[in-house]
Amino acid sequence: DGGITQSPKYLFRKEGQNVTLSCEQNLNHDAMYWYRQDPGQGLRLIYYSQIVNDFQKGDIAEGYSVSREKKESFPLTVTSAQKNPTAFYLCASSLIGPGQGDQPQHFGDGTRLSIL
Amino acid sequence: GQQLNQSPQSMFIQEGEDVSMNCTSSSIFNTWLWYKQDPGEGPVLLIALYKAGELTSNGRLTAQFGITRKDSFLNISASIPSDVGIYFCAGRMNTGNQFYFGTGTSLTVIP
Numbered sequence: 001d002g003g004i005t006q007s008p009k010y011l012f013r014k015e016g017q018n019v020t021l022s023c024e025q026n027l028n029h030d031a032m033y034w035y036r037q038d039p040g041q042g043l044r045l046i047y048y049s050q051i052v053n054d055f056q057k058g059d060i061a062e063g064y065s066v067s068r069e070k071k072e073s074f075p076l077t078v079t080s081a082q083k084n085p086t087a088f089y090l091c092a093s094s095l096i097g098p099g100q101g102d103q104p105q106h107f108g109d110g111t112r113l114s115i116l
Numbered sequence: 117g118q119q120l121n122q123s124p125q126s127m128f129i130q131e132g133e134d135v136s137m138n139c140t141s142s143s144i145f146n147t148w149l150w151y152k153q154d155p156g157e158g159p160v161l162l163i164a165l166y167k168a169g170e171l172t173s174n175g176r177l178t179a180q181f182g183i184t185r186k187d188s189f190l191n192i193s194a195s196i197p198s199d200v201g202i203y204f205c206a207g208r209m210n211t212g213n214q215f216y217f218g219t220g221t222s223l224t225v226i227p
Contacts, residue, residue, distance in 0.1 A: 004158075031213070042120070042204065042217035043159075050213065058214070090158050096213075104149050105206075105215060107158035 003027065006091050006108035012116050013078065013085060021076045021111045023091035032074035033092040033105060036060060043090060049074055050096060078113060088112050118143060122205055122218030130226050135192040137221045139205030147208040148188040149215065150179050152201045159204055163190070195225050 004025045013019045023032065031050045035043040045058030049068040063082025068074055074093075078085045089111045095103040122139045129135060139148070147166055151159035163174050165181035165188060172179055176193045188205055205218040 006158075035217075040219070042122075042219045043206075044217075045214060048214070092158075104147075104161050104164045106161060107151075109158045110156070112156075 004091060004093055004106060004108035006089075006111050008111060009109070011111055011113045013113060014116050016080045018077055018079050019113065021078070021089055021091075021113070023074045023076065023108060025072055025074075025091075025093045025108075027093060027106065028071075029093035029106075030071070030096045031094045032068065033094075034058075034064070034066065034074070034076045035090045035092065037088040037090060037110075046076065046089075085113055086115050118207075118209070118214075118216040120205060120207060120216050120218040122221055124221060125219070126222040126224070128224045128226065129195055131195060131197060133195055135195055135199070135223060136189065137191075137203060138187060138189045139207070139218045140187040141207055141216070142186070143209055144185040145188075145207035146185070146210045147215075148179070148181050149206040150177075150188070150190050151204045151206065153204060153220070154201045162203075192223075195223075197225050197227055199223060200225050 007022045033048040034046040044060050046064050047066040049055035065077045091108045092105040094105045120141050149164050150162045153159040163172050163179040168185050169183050170181040178191045180189045202220040202222050204220050206215045208215050
């Protein structure tokens with residue numbers, strides 16, 4: 001089945017530790033995105049990438065890093081510089097249409113990150 | 117970043133009732149999306165809208181792209197218990213590739 005796979009489903013981080021969240025898609029989508037969701041809030045964009053080896057910061061990139069070495073993979077690292085990392089993290093992907101990003105985003109099932 | 121105002125924040129309705137929710141922005145958007153999210157899962161796309169005035173249905177769901185291009189509406193007819201969840205709107209401006217999301221409408225359906 002085609003889709004977006006995020007792993008792990010639950011992740012715990014110790015103080016001062018970096019952790020990496022995985023996101024893989026087999027939809028042959030060009031663009032991939034990382035969002036953070038906090039209770040009662042909408043999704044906030046952390047980073048996005050429209051092409052391999054290129055990515056742009058979103059609204060809340062501080063304390064996070066990403067890489068896009070392969071089209072199907074877009075891992076997110078939550079660094080120790082992110083002081084409030086507890087949240088639900090969602091990865092999404094989309095085609096890039098002729099109208100520059102017309103295509104809707106499709107989401108994975110998320111990773112819940114908590115602080116120990 | 118761009119703020120989308122989504123209302124109402126929450127709704128409690130009886131099974132069988134119709135539901136209406138809306139989303140407004142301060143900027144003109146050229147794409148509106150509506151998603152549903154169940155607890156602990158990712159949002160699932162319900163309807164995508166690309167033209168001002170467009171009215172699109174998906175089963176009991178109907179969404180409209182406002183003619184001002186600054187708002188969108190989602191209606192659910194004859195609600196059933198599995199409609200429970202959080203509904204999000206998302207919009208994209210003509211410039212840039214970023215989608216902006218509303219804060220969600222939490223729907224509870226009472227059997």
